[in-house]
Amino acid sequence: MFAINNKTTLLSARVIKTLLLSATLIGVSANSTLAKSSDSPIHFAKGTITSTVTGKLKPNENERWYRFDANSWQYTIINIAPLAGTPETANVGVLHMPNGTQDGTKGGIIYQGCLPATGEYRLRIARNLMATQGKTAGYKVEVMILPKYASESLCKSL
Numbered sequence: 001m002f003a004i005n006n007k008t009t010l011l012s013a014r015v016i017k018t019l020l021l022s023a024t025l026i027g028v029s030a031n032s033t034l035a036k037s038s039d040s041p042i043h044f045a046k047g048t049i050t051s052t053v054t055g056k057l058k059p060n061e062n063e064r065w066y067r068f069d070a071n072s073w074q075y076t077i078i079n080i081a082p083l084a085g086t087p088e089t090a091n092v093g094v095l096h097m098p099n100g101t102q103d104g105t106k107g108g109i110i111y112q113g114c115l116p117a118t119g120e121y122r123l124r125i126a127r128n129l130m131a132t133q134g135k136t137a138g139y140k141v142e143v144m145i146l147p148k149y150a151s152e153s154l155c156k157s158l
Contacts, residue, residue, distance in 0.1 A: 083138025114155035
């Protein structure tokens, strides 16, 4: 009798673990899709290599997401600067790559190098939670992406 109850308990525990894992994965997938769909696109005018976006995080906002498409081995520089007229600066930038890696830092040039993959890049701009007073935080982000022919010599030397 004990052996049957033990097997039933183990089977029930496995089923519950599987259901919980499935529900978690579905939730993560849904949140990821929602986050990507709410990202603001970064547009480059025809024939240009730079695009500038400005924004403000309200006192109750901690981050904003942007997206752009690029090719592997394109040399890129992303710079965050203060936005005039705002009491705080959102100076944290993290670039999420299509291959699952990420790179970034606080303020100034947050990324400089050759992009590792072709696809959609996501850029997270955030306030530094250790240095905020909860006021409006402004930012000005400049993204420069060189064309492949101009990137070739820079990427080979890295």
